[in-house]
Amino acid sequence: MTLLELLELLKHHLKLVVLLPIIFALGVGAYAYLFMGNTYTARVSMYVLTPIGDSNSLNTELSASQLLANDVATLIQSERVTADAADSLGLDDLSGFDISVTSETTTRVITCAVTGSDPRAAADVANAIASSVSGVAQEVMDVQSVNVIDEAAAPSAPSGPNRPLYVAVGLMAGFFVAVAIVVLRDMLDTRVRPDELQELLGVPVIGRIPLIKEGK
Template sequence: MTLLELLQLMRKHLKLVILLPIVCALAMGVYSYAFMANTYTASTSMYVLAKQTSTNSDNAANYSNLNASQMLANDVSTLLKSDRIAADTVKNLHLDSLKGYSTKVTSETTSRVITLSVTGTDPDTSAAIANEMASNVSKVAQQVMDVQSVNVIDQAVSPSSPSGPNRSMYIAVALLAGLFVAIAIVVVSDMLNTKVRNADEVEELLGLPVIGRMPAVKGGK
C-alpha cells in the first residue's frame, strides 16, 4: 500500500480517524484527573566532608582530600538507598513504611554534593522523609565510613505545587495511540475486504483489459 492509497483510505474513513483519537484523549484526561493522585517532590542537598589526612596545605594534600571526598560521596549515595536508612527513617517518623514514596539520589563524580529527592502523595511527609534520611545518613556515615560529616546545604521544604503526574504527556500519548489504532483499523478492514471495487482490480484479477463501463444511474429505470 502506497502513502497515497493510505491517505485516500484515511480520507474515506475520516470520521473514525478523527473521533477515535479524541475519544482516547478524553478518556485518558478523565482518568488522569479523576483517578491519578497528585505527587509532590521534596529535595535536600548534602555536602560530604572527609576527614583530613594531612595537616599540610600543599596542593598534593588538598587534591588527595578532594578525591577521597568524591569517592565517599558515591558511598554515601549508596548508603542513602540502604534498608538501614529506610528503617531508621520509618522508626523516627513513626510511619508504617515508606510504601508510596520513591527516592532518587543524584551524585556527580566530580562533586561532593549529593541531592536527595523524595516523591509522594503528601507534601509535608515527603519533606519530612527527605530531611530525616539526610540526618540519618550523616550519623551512619560517621559510624561506618571515614567521614567527618555530611552537612545539609538546603533542607527540604514542603512543595506548594505538585510535580506529577504529567497529565499533558499522558493525554498526548493517548491521542497518538488513538490515531495509530484508527489507522490500523482502516488498513486491516481494507485488507480484509475482498470485494472488487474498481476496474483496476478487475484487470489485476482476470488479466484482461476492461473494454467498457456501465455507469451507475441513481433513480433511473
C-alpha cells in the same frame, strides 16, 4: 502497502482516524484529571564532608571523596537508612514515597528528592533520610559527616502527575489504534475493487452496475 496507499486508505476512513484519537484522549484525560491525585516533591541537599590529606595528594583525595559521595548517594536508598528514617517518623516503612538521589561526579553535593501525596510528609521524610544517612555513613564509611545544606520544605505546588502528557499519549495511542484498525480491515477485505480489476485483467472498466436494494 506504500505510504501513498496508506494515506489514501486513511483518507477513506477519515472519520475513524479523527474520532478514535479524540475518544482516547478524552478518556485518558478524564482519568488523569478526575482520579489521579497530585504528588509533591520535597528536596534536601547534603554535603559529604570527608577527611582531606596533605596538599601533595589533594587531587587524589578529591577524587576519592567524590567516589565516596557517590557511595553515600547509594547508601541513602539502602534498607537500613530508609528503615531508620521511617522509624524516626513513626512509620512502618517508606513504601508510599518515591525516593530519588542525584550526585554529580565533580562535586560532593548530594540531592535527595522525595515524592509523595502529602507535601508536609514528603518534606519530613526527606529531612529524616538526611539525618539518618549521616549517622550510617559515619559508622560504615570513612566519612566525617553528611551536612545538610538546604533542608527540605513542604512544596506549595504539585510536581505531578504530568496530565497534559497523559492526554498527548492517549491521543497518539488512539491514532495508532485507528491506523491498525484501518489497515487490518483492508487486509481482511477480499473484495476486488474496480481499480484493482483493471490492473488484474488488463482491460479498462467501461461501466459499473450499482447495487439496488429490494423495495427501491
